[in-house]
Amino acid sequence: MEARIGSDAKGDCTAIATSESGPKLSVTTKAAELLETGLRTIAERTLADLDVADASIELADAGALDYVVAARIETAVRAVHGDAAKPIVPTVERTVFDADRPRRSRLYAPGNNPRLLAGIDIHGADCVLLDLEDSVPIGEKAAARILVKHVLAAVPFPEEVWVRINALDAGGAEDLREILLGRPHGICLPKSESAGDIERLGSLLDAVETEYGLPKGATKIMAIVETAKGVLNAAQIAAADARLVMIAFGAEDYTRDVGARRSDRSLLFARSQIVAACAAARIQASDTIYADVSDDEGLAEEANLARELGFDGKGAINPRQIPAIHQAFSPSAEEIERAQAIVEAAREAETKGLGAVSLDGRMIDKPVLERAERLMKYAETLAKGGGGRA
């Protein structure tokens, strides 16, 4: 039996495990004098961690980083040796989850593409989404989830890091068990259609967190709402679980589901519904990705529209989209000035013992004041570098 994992694409490697009795390790690489020893070291360490002393491995390197080599070998070995191989539990340092952090941008990265994953942390996004679902072909799901696990451990993410798993009945549960060893901040559930979907994920997370000795509730949930049902159930979804911190809208699938032609108009209901649901549940809302990477103007327009509707951020499929998205979702100088004026007026009113707050002859009521305070806090967080710097 043989398992061949990975590819000869730049930044990847190919690991072939066979059931032939070992131990055997052959390594091919360019610049062998420079690289072979290091590759052997990483391969041997990985095999030791997997606890398979007699494995037979052929490794062909194309400039893969250590964690890619480890992931490809682990995947190949587990495919051949099954339960005899121990899944690797990496050491992970993860920044503490901050519910209030800016989530202006949500940068997707395909979970089985080492070249695009390398350096996914450097683009200054607020959130990074490592994807196991639509960007990973069926035959590569196992390789992807193990690679993502290693990425989670090895890459020094300053961003909040999420993993979009497959639907729970399409491999999502296996995804979960693997990638939770990498302790992402949260899990994105595609095609979230009901509170039940979220509750189901929540229970699974409870069980796995307990099994892995992780703090209960540590792993958050982002619901991706991309169907008619999901949009209609947005309010229940938003309130379904304490772990849920954000709903992201997926326009492509939604448009297809309702049979509409994609436009600002045809998406207005879905967008507004989601924004309202998130506001009622006091969680964040993120708008859909903009597919045309070369259309800077179109992106900026759509991002501004999303901001106008009340979204907190937007998805991105290419790092070059991040600056425009951050610009749309960061408070403008005028907004900050106005918010500052309101907050100061409120402070003044309090010191003077006045019952009502007024500014420029207008009454400032409580919700307006609260929003101004939130905006000031948000602006402060951004100024201190609390979000990504693209």
Added chain:
Amino acid sequence: MRPFEGAFATSAQGGKAARPQKTAPHNESKILPSIAAAIDACELKDGATISFHHSFRDGDRVINQVLAACAKRGLRDLRLFPTAVFPAHAEIIDHIQSGVISRIEGSMNGPVGAFVSQGGRLAEPAVLRSHGGRWRAIEAGDVHIDVAFIAAPQADPYGNATGSRGKTPCGPISFSTVDAQYADKTVVITNDLAPYPVYPMEIQQGWVDFVVEVDEIGDPESIASGTLQLTKSPTRLRIARLTAEAVIASDRFVDGFSFQGGAGGISLAVTKYLGDAMAEAGIVGSFGMGGGTKLLVDLLHRGLIRSILDGQAFDLDAVESIRQDPAHVMIDPGLYANYDSRGCATYKLDAAFLGATEVDLDFNVNVNTHSDGQLLHGIGGHQDVASGAAITLITVPTLRGRIPVIVDRVTTVTTPGEVIDVIVTERGIAVNPRRDDLAARFSDAGLPVRPLAEIKAEAERLVQPIGRPVFGDEVIAAIEWRDGTVIDVVHKVEGWE
């Protein structure tokens, strides 16, 4: 050979070398029927020094033709003195092995460099110089040229020659103006012999002894060899954006701003970002410095820079622009970069962004060898530009595959840290401790300034340490600084650890 003492430590001594005077008979024909005939007419002997330019880059056909003719004539022990050598010149390896060539003074890109790196191939260490350094060495008489062979896209029968016209224009051939004026004999080789007079007279008739017409001198499509695409890699685009933002945050990004980028994918992207930023800020640059590219030409056309100073065309748009736009100024490497002059053009640069194979914690830069000790690249204008620019930025990824780019000590020092101000990587910007002023401005602009050692450590955590070459005593090449001192040598690789 004097050792390097500092980037600006030495001063020119004495006067220039001189070629023998010659009085040509009135209107005598200079035309010879073949390269072989020219070799005979020049009385080329064993051990002679022959020189060439590289304006056709990897599309050049002249070096190979001349060497083949020399070999056929039974000549041996020649010293090859090109401005640069490319993979197209791999035949040089055969000529070294057969003894036709025994010394090389000049940059070697690719297979010839790899071959020479094996050691024991040449009678003396190869000598590498920058564009400005080569010019200085010829003027000073450090290298005496017996015959200069000049590939010219168009020439007249009396020897006036240009690179911007003809059947296969390649842009400026001004690399060779110094060869033409200092060699004992100068031969123009053209594939387009045109009626007298040919202009512009980049090569002048008064310098030229003989003219030969051949079928082929080079492929202009290939002058864009290697690196003329804007990078699409997200990592490299990130480096380009950070570089542009660093330049914009400096105190130099004002009206009259001048800059030079190389022709690599990152540099082109930086040039594009700067151009857009200049348009937005309403800044008009005094000049952009070549190698000329379509990107630079576009900036000129958009009115964002007032001129281009150019010694080498990297694509056909640049060739065309030089031909017809006075604001696209053709300059020779002496004007561009000569250390021993009354002031060279790189000294007027505000910003320059250059590449590297390696950089080290002292901000030294290597562009000649790789971490395996192989000599694979020439210096080009790196030393000249880095010395001259007010702000020199090196743009590099932290890793190339599994190989770290930031090292404790570069394998070869091409350009010393004292003239390197900033290193921009995808993981952050490191500023030379000599430039606290820049660091402060970058930080104020919100740029990710980090200690170089920290960036290095972050990259190293992702890969196992690489093997290191063990060097022997044999010196295979000397790296000269702009002033003729030796800044480093390349030893033969004897083993690995």
